[in-house]
Amino acid sequence: MATDSARRTRRLRLAGRYLVLILAAAIVLFPIYITVVDALLSPQQVVTRPPTLFPTSPHWGTFATAFKEGNLGVYLRNSAIVTLAITVAELLTSVLAAYAFVFLRFPGRNILFVASLATLMVPFEATLIPNYQTIQKFGLFNTYPALVLPFIASGVGIFLFRQAFLGFPREIRDAARLDGCGHVKFLFRMVAPINRPVLAAFSLFAFLTSWNQYLWPLVVTQTNSVRTVQIGLRQLSLTNFNQLDVVFAGTILAALPIGVLLFVFQRQLVAGLTAGALKG
Amino acid sequence: MTPRFIRRAREAALAYLLILPAVAAFGLFVFYPLVKTAYLGFFLAPPTPNLPSHYVGLQQYQQVLGSSDFRDSLGRTGLFVLLTVPAGIVLGLALANLAQKKVPGIRAFRTIYSSTVATSVAVASVVFFTLLNPEVGLLSYLFGKEGGNGILADPHWALPAVALVTIWQNIGFTFILMSAALQSLPEDVLEASKVDGASSFVRFRQITLPLLSPILFFAAVIGVISGFQAFGQIDLLTQGGPNHATLVLIYDLYQQAFQFNNPGYAAVLSVALFFILLLLTFAQFWFFQRRVSYGD
Numbered sequence: 001m002a003t004d005s006a007r008r009t010r011r012l013r014l015a016g017r018y019l020v021l022i023l024a025a026a027i028v029l030f031p032i033y034i035t036v037v038d039a040l041l042s043p044q045q046v047v048t049r050p051p052t053l054f055p056t057s058p059h060w061g062t063f064a065t066a067f068k069e070g071n072l073g074v075y076l077r078n079s080a081i082v083t084l085a086i087t088v089a090e091l092l093t094s095v096l097a098a099y100a101f102v103f104l105r106f107p108g109r110n111i112l113f114v115a116s117l118a119t120l121m122v123p124f125e126a127t128l129i130p131n132y133q134t135i136q137k138f139g140l141f142n143t144y145p146a147l148v149l150p151f152i153a154s155g156v157g158i159f160l161f162r163q164a165f166l167g168f169p170r171e172i173r174d175a176a177r178l179d180g181c182g183h184v185k186f187l188f189r190m191v192a193p194i195n196r197p198v199l200a201a202f203s204l205f206a207f208l209t210s211w212n213q214y215l216w217p218l219v220v221t222q223t224n225s226v227r228t229v230q231i232g233l234r235q236l237s238l239t240n241f242n243q244l245d246v247v248f249a250g251t252i253l254a255a256l257p258i259g260v261l262l263f264v265f266q267r268q269l270v271a272g273l274t275a276g277a278l279k280g
Numbered sequence: 281m282t283p284r285f286i287r288r289a290r291e292a293a294l295a296y297l298l299i300l301p302a303v304a305a306f307g308l309f310v311f312y313p314l315v316k317t318a319y320l321g322f323f324l325a326p327p328t329p330n331l332p333s334h335y336v337g338l339q340q341y342q343q344v345l346g347s348s349d350f351r352d353s354l355g356r357t358g359l360f361v362l363l364t365v366p367a368g369i370v371l372g373l374a375l376a377n378l379a380q381k382k383v384p385g386i387r388a389f390r391t392i393y394s395s396t397v398a399t400s401v402a403v404a405s406v407v408f409f410t411l412l413n414p415e416v417g418l419l420s421y422l423f424g425k426e427g428g429n430g431i432l433a434d435p436h437w438a439l440p441a442v443a444l445v446t447i448w449q450n451i452g453f454t455f456i457l458m459s460a461a462l463q464s465l466p467e468d469v470l471e472a473s474k475v476d477g478a479s480s481f482v483r484f485r486q487i488t489l490p491l492l493s494p495i496l497f498f499a500a501v502i503g504v505i506s507g508f509q510a511f512g513q514i515d516l517l518t519q520g521g522p523n524h525a526t527l528v529l530i531y532d533l534y535q536q537a538f539q540f541n542n543p544g545y546a547a548v549l550s551v552a553l554f555f556i557l558l559l560l561t562f563a564q565f566w567f568f569q570r571r572v573s574y575g576d
Binding site: 105 | 301302306310316375381392402409410415416457460505509516533538547550551553558
């Protein structure tokens with residue numbers, strides 16, 4: 001029967017497609033899966049061969065060890081403080097500047113905007129040494145401000161918000177002015193709320209970028225009390241190599257906050273990730 | 281003073297106040313250090329620390345940029361980019377294409393394929409550092425490379441291994457980017473080609489790929505830029521070794537500045553990095569302009 005064989009072909013095709021889907025998923029997930037499994041194994045089990053691919057008696061306590069003795073708790077707190085400070089600062093300075101560029105008239109507006117855009121062309125790595133010297137000179141080495149200050153303004157943010165604010169309807173703005181609505185109130189009650197999607201996408205981008213920073217935190221921190229989680233992870237893998245399970249658990253703990261965040265903000269993800277593509 | 285003038289002046293004052301935080305930060309942490317970096321390149325580090333550095337003008341620029349060390353680290357950076365960017369894009373596109381078809385459970389697969397965006401460079405590197413360890417690493421076990429010094433200590437395999445980690449870490453981002461691009465393709469064109477009876481391979485090559493070319497170019501440029509900035513994976517996996525096999529431009533810069541106490545040398549490398557990335561950024565802006573003028 002022709003229809004039968006057609007159906008069978010279709011079924012085979014579908015099975016084949018699932019096979020490829022599952023194989024690809026297994027390859028992508030393999031490193032994370034192994035890390036989770038090894039975190040739950042005893043240190044002896046980690047090194048036995050053939051390898052154990054499923055934890056039959058999971059050691060959940062390793063996570064607590066990593067959190068406390070592995071210092072992950074402190075590192076995560078530091079990262080949270082620094083990242084939140086950077087995100088809020090970037091959001092605020094960018095919104096204020098973008099508002100001025102769009103809604104206010106003043107001498108030097110164009111040149112200042114071009115200067116803000118020009119910062120997109122300066123990779124942080126190219127200014128690393130003088131910035132390090134500046135931080136030293138201010139006596140801020142190995143402090144939270146050292147981790148935050150260089151990133152309190154964002155050319156990406158100003159550019160994105162200016163683009164978004166330009167689309168604000170002129171009539172509403174004129175009506176608000178006639179009603180005696182001041183600039184600050186107008187910004188925070190009307191312009192900002194209407195542009196919430198852009199603000200959210202940018203915040204996500206800013207959060208991810210600063211959470212994942214590596215080079216700068218590496219050079220301006222020296223003690224565990226201010227180290228961010230990325231540098232803490234480096235510390236953990238350098239010093240705890242005889243406790244592999246703790247290293248694995250620490251790695252999972254370091255990745256978890258962002259994993260949860262991204263899962264919650266899935267919808268903003270594409271816009272948030274591509275926002276940053278502007279920056280060189 | 282007319283009321284109009286006063287109103288204008290007050291508006292300008294408010295504007296400067298609003299812009300001040302951003303502009304002050306840019307001045308202090310972007311423009312001043314950029315000029316200072318170029319200036320630092322004029323000074324030779326003293327033979328022993330604590331002595332004053334020595335003004336040599338452009339001589340240090342000539343020496344560093346003309347040296348075989350610089351050419352080698354630039355070459356390694358180029359090789360790293362070649363190893364990571366095309367493979368990353370092809371894999372991302374393949375995964376995105378695979379996850380396009382709406383079959384039951386496809387959302388779970390999409391979440392899995394994009395999952396590596398949750399990892400940072402440090403997370404990915406520590407995971408692979410252990411996987412590649414010659415004594416306990418599972419990848420070493422699977423590749424039959426157990427014992428000895430391991431893959432990361434092998435001058436031939438160190439850079440490809442670092443590239444592998446980079447590709448894996450970026451695969452989630454590339455997948456998301458490519459999926460978004462595939463979903464934005466005009467459906468009527470794809471449908472029409474299906475009706476025409478073109479095979480799926482021909483359809484992909486002759487219709488999907490050309491339509492995707494702007495986004496592929498975009499992904500390539502940001503891939504190259506981030507390839508030039510790749511630092512964490514090298515610091516965690518190989519520290520520029522073995523035998524300089526992974527000593528890329530940025531890692532050379534870092535070592536000169538922070539380990540060898542040679543800020544002048546590092547400043548010259550910074551200036552070089554700045555101009556290389558500037559060229560790449562121009563390419564990217566050029567692309568954006570094109571995309572904007574084509575309109576959606």
